[in-house]
Amino acid sequence: MHKRTIILTGGGTAGHVSLNQALIPEITGMDYDVEYIGSKDGIEKELIVDSFPDIKYHAISSGKLRRYFSMKNFTDPFKVVAGLGQSMNIIRKTKPAAIFSKGGFVSVPVAMAGKLMGIPVIIHESDVTPGLANKIAMPFADHIFTVFKETMQHVPKEKSTCTGSVIRSELMDGSAAKGREICHFDNDLPVLMIMGGSQGSEVINTAIRSNLQVILETFNVIHLCGKGNIDEKLEGMDQYCQFEYVTHELSHLLHMTDFVVSRAGSNSIFEFLALKKPMLLIPLSRQKSRGDQILNAELFRKNGFALVLEEEEATPERFLKALEQLKADEELLIEKMTDAEPPKTAYEMAKLVVAHTKKR
Incomplete structure (x- = not known):
């Protein structure tokens, strides 16, 4: 019997990848396969491929929404649309039990594709206020985890949980x-x-x-x-x-x-x-x-x-x-x-992710 798969996504900076790096061995240890969707040339590709050569890495087109004027603001939406189509093809082939998104603009088309195809989408927001990519992706999410209690004022409370920080065991x-x-x-x-x-x-x-x-x-x-x-x-x-x-x-x-x-x-x-x-x-x-x-x-x-x-x-x-x-x-x-509240382990966070997977 084939293992079920969880797709991880997130990139652009190391901060959008480090939690995923911590989750990969924990999720695979729970008898799931893990595949990763990232950009073609972002830091996430280097970090994931180098650290986990056995994890299948899917590179998709990735745009970026800038808060300043740039001609790329007119062309990047087409990259997002292309990334959406690529994500849907990957999901169709992979049939994941869930998608876990750590943020960054590469995650937006992945979250949209998951919602369109009936796959549970779980978002993790580690800053006090959500970044623009997560703001765009949140309507497509089934559940949102936050690090700061203060973040709960900025997310849909009915589908959000504050878990506190997560620290890599290593x-x-x-x-x-x-x-x-x-x-x-x-x-x-x-x-x-x-x-x-x-x-x-x-x-x-x-x-x-x-x-x-x-x-x-x-x-x-x-x-x-x-x-x-x-x-x-x-x-x-x-x-x-x-x-x-x-x-x-x-x-x-x-x-x-x-x-x-x-x-x-x-x-x-x-x-x-x-x-x-x-x-x-x-x-x-x-x-x-x-x-x-x-x-x-x-x-x-x-x-x-x-x-x-x-x-x-x-x-x-x-x-x-x-x-x-x-x-x-x-x-x-x-x-x-x-005196600070102790962090969660990556294993505890992986259990929360698995709890939101789509049942057979």
Whole structure:
């Protein structure tokens, strides 16, 4: 007897893929097959194909709705229509028991196709307010899961549940010793990790590198600087280790980390919370985003889990002062994080997804 299949979708950024990465082994362990629908050249293709070579990856056309004027706003709807047709063909062949969507614009035609073909569509929203792609897809969803309780004000309550955060199990199994082997740190200074997102952040990269000599007097530094942002002149320094992006190594690097500077994407900040890492958040500005990271960061600041430095204020001088404050507030931040509600495991989330599958 053939296994039933669950289709996962989501992409555009690593944040729209990481939960799906965590769910794949849990869902397959529940005797389901998993197939993935993503874009042809998005980061999701690289992350899924590299991590799960046995998972069938379907690439579809994917448009994007921009909040600013662009000629592509006139052509991308045709890509969405093409993606809808491609998704319907995939669903027709796969006959999935459910579709789980993590968001991003590639997920919109997939959710629409699922609704049209009578397949349960489950959406996961990890930010305080839904992104545009999820807003468009929500009418086609059978159920919506949220991370923040505050999000329930922005979604149809009759078909929504707040589950809290979900943390990948392998994240908790990292080894600080392996992390030190990767970075070759051989002193007792605390470790500062800098994360600017999968594409990197010019503001954060500039702030850390402008102050690097001063910062290295206090910290060892792990710098995840984003694709194409490696500074060759800084290679080989004893206390500074830079990467474009990491996947399997992340759990080891986080376990040896004492402090984090990061953007305020929901997935990442809840991982830091689960590991009780004092964090300085520099959210994307409203000029560069819809403001979701600002809301995420503000809630973490309100709950005493993080310090926040607005991007417009992140000059090298203010950045250095914020780092000094982060180190001074270490014990208080950890105390607040210790009292936080524990996250769900990927297994618990997978059970919720399976509970919404279409019965035979």
